[in-house]
Amino acid sequence: MSAGRSDSGAVCLVAPDSFKGTMSAEEVADAMAAGVTEAGFPALRMPLADGGEGTTRVLGEALGGEFHSAEVGDPLGRPIAAEFCLLPDGRAVVEVAAASGLTLTDQSERDSLQASTRGTGELIAAAVGAGASEVLLAAGGSATTDGGAGAGAALRDAGLADVPPRITVLCDVTTAWEDSPRIFAPQKGANSEQVDELETRLSELAEGMPKDPHGVAMTGAAGGLAGGLWAWFGAELAPGASKVLDLLGFDQALADAICVITGEGRLDTSTREGKLVAEVAERSHQAGIPCLAVVGELALAPAETDGLGLVGVREGGNPGEISASARQLVEAVL
Numbered sequence: 001m002s003a004g005r006s007d008s009g010a011v012c013l014v015a016p017d018s019f020k021g022t023m024s025a026e027e028v029a030d031a032m033a034a035g036v037t038e039a040g041f042p043a044l045r046m047p048l049a050d051g052g053e054g055t056t057r058v059l060g061e062a063l064g065g066e067f068h069s070a071e072v073g074d075p076l077g078r079p080i081a082a083e084f085c086l087l088p089d090g091r092a093v094v095e096v097a098a099a100s101g102l103t104l105t106d107q108s109e110r111d112s113l114q115a116s117t118r119g120t121g122e123l124i125a126a127a128v129g130a131g132a133s134e135v136l137l138a139a140g141g142s143a144t145t146d147g148g149a150g151a152g153a154a155l156r157d158a159g160l161a162d163v164p165p166r167i168t169v170l171c172d173v174t175t176a177w178e179d180s181p182r183i184f185a186p187q188k189g190a191n192s193e194q195v196d197e198l199e200t201r202l203s204e205l206a207e208g209m210p211k212d213p214h215g216v217a218m219t220g221a222a223g224g225l226a227g228g229l230w231a232w233f234g235a236e237l238a239p240g241a242s243k244v245l246d247l248l249g250f251d252q253a254l255a256d257a258i259c260v261i262t263g264e265g266r267l268d269t270s271t272r273e274g275k276l277v278a279e280v281a282e283r284s285h286q287a288g289i290p291c292l293a294v295v296g297e298l299a300l301a302p303a304e305t306d307g308l309g310l311v312g313v314r315e316g317g318n319p320g321e322i323s324a325s326a327r328q329l330v331e332a333v334l
Contacts, residue, residue, distance in 0.1 A: 012036045012330060013257040013289075015046045015250065017276040018054045019265035019296045021103075023319075025054055026061075031319040032261050032294060035326030041334065046253060048262075050276035051170030051221075051240020052140025053097040059136070060085035060093060062248050070126035072119035074104045075143040076111070082119065084127045092132035096222045097141030099123045100150075102188060105143055110189030112198060115144040117225050121154025128158075128165045135165055137229070138240065139222040140172035145185045145198045147177075147205045148228020155233065164233040170240035171221035174273055177202060177213035180220030188223070206231075241279035251283065259334060260284045260291045261326055267313065268299040281309035292329040294322050 014036060016028040023031075025047035033043035047062075049055040060067055065085040074080045082098040097103065099119035102110070124135050144150070155161060175183055181190070181198035190198060202224055206213055209231035213219035218237040219227030229235035245251070254260065262280040264271070271278050277293055284291035292312045298305075305313050312329045316322035 010258040011042045011044045011256060013046060013253055013260045014043045015048050015260055015280055016263040016294070017048055017050060019263070020053065022265065022296065025049060025058055027319065028263060028322060031322035032263070032326040035323035036261065036330055038323070039327045039330040041330060044253060044257070046248060046250065048248070048276055048280070049138070049240070049244050050140065050279070051138045051172040051244065053095065053101070055138035055170060055240070055244065056083060056085050056093045056095045056098065059087070059244065059247060063087050065093065068126070068130055070123055072099045072122040072126070073116070074119055075100050075115040076105065076109065077116065077118070080104065080119070082123050084123055086127070086130060086132060090131070090133035091136055092127035092130070092134070093136045093138065094120070094123050094127050095138040095141070096120050096225060097138070100144050101141045102143040103141065110143065112145050112185050112188045112190035112194055115146065115188065116150035117142070117144045117146055117148055117222070118150030118154045120225065121151030124151070124165065124167065125155060125158035125160060128160065133166065135167045136170055137167055138170045139226050140240065142222040142225065143188055144225065145181050145188065145190070145202070145223035147202050147224035148226070148232070149205060151225055152228055152232050167229055167233060167235040168243070169218070169221065169226045169229055169235050169237050170243050171218040171226055171237055172240045172275065173221050174217045175220035176215050176217060177206065177219040177224055177227040178215070180224050183220070184223060239279070241276040245279060245283065254283065254287050254289060257289055259330065260289055261294065261329065262291060263294040265296040266299060267293065267295040267297070267305070271308065278308055285309040290333050292333060294325045294329070
């Protein structure tokens with residue numbers, strides 16, 4: 001592409017996810033933007049999320065939300081303060097990770113059989129109590145595989161069963177209900193025997209649901225929490241990355257861009273399964289805009305990154321490396 005540095009209206013759209021556990025999307029965007037500027041191009045920052053950790057902050061800060069805190073139970077029932085955000089349009093953003101997140105438990109205390117989503121239900125109830133007309137529930141980063149049993153109990157205890165709140169679950173994976181224990185429970189501390197037990201538990205739980213979540217895409221998100229809310233409370237399941245991009249006006253920003261730089265902590269085969277980089281690359285490709293990526297770790301072969309629609313990928317594990325990689329990519333492509 002031959003858009004030169006003199007093109008006054010041309011910008012590079014800087015649109016990364018967080019580097020999970022190390023840098024927020026805002027921090028990554030700042031580092032990328034610095035590299036783009038060094039290359040001689042203006043940068044338009046748009047920190048993003050895919051329905052995982054950081055979604056509340058990304059949406060709340062971009063859309064002028066009001067942040068609140070509520071006391072809820074963590075995955076093991078211990079009291080913690082968890083954040084949610086009320087948006088100007090009356091919707092609330094709630095993160096599973098804030099109440100039932102894997103990072104809320106130490107490695108030594110992770111217990112997939114006992115970990116509960118009750119705190120997430122309590123946080124949803126707090127958002128509704130604060131006046132939310134709809135809850136956007138970011139499902140990523142959970143410590144749980146309880147099929148939403150804990151969250152459902154909390155919502156019923158809060159009197160929200162007869163007239164359930166409107167809930168849209170922003171799913172960061174497309175996994176179906178029955179596959180969730182096998183794919184994700186080992187990351188949450190489960191051994192092979194416990195995975196079998198969790199599979200049995202979810203199967204038995206589904207038998208008593210008004211709708212069967214088996215085989216339904218995205219019902220396995222957050223250890224089946226998405227499926228539980230879908231079956232019991234009529235929640236809508238939505239691809240998190242796509243929903244966040246729409247809420248933030250990504251396509252409108254893309255119309256004025258000469259390139260896009262995105263990124264995540266690790267680019268691997270799971271990137272295709274509902275992750276942000278794949279969605280950004282696809283939309284950029286459809287618009288005819290080159291899409292570049294700076295990632296913490298590259299675990300794909302060149303042919304696989306080409307298949308994602310990325311025209312250039314470099315690694316960067318800290319702000320300086322991210323900035324340098326962004327500059328090199330832009331200079332190579334523009």
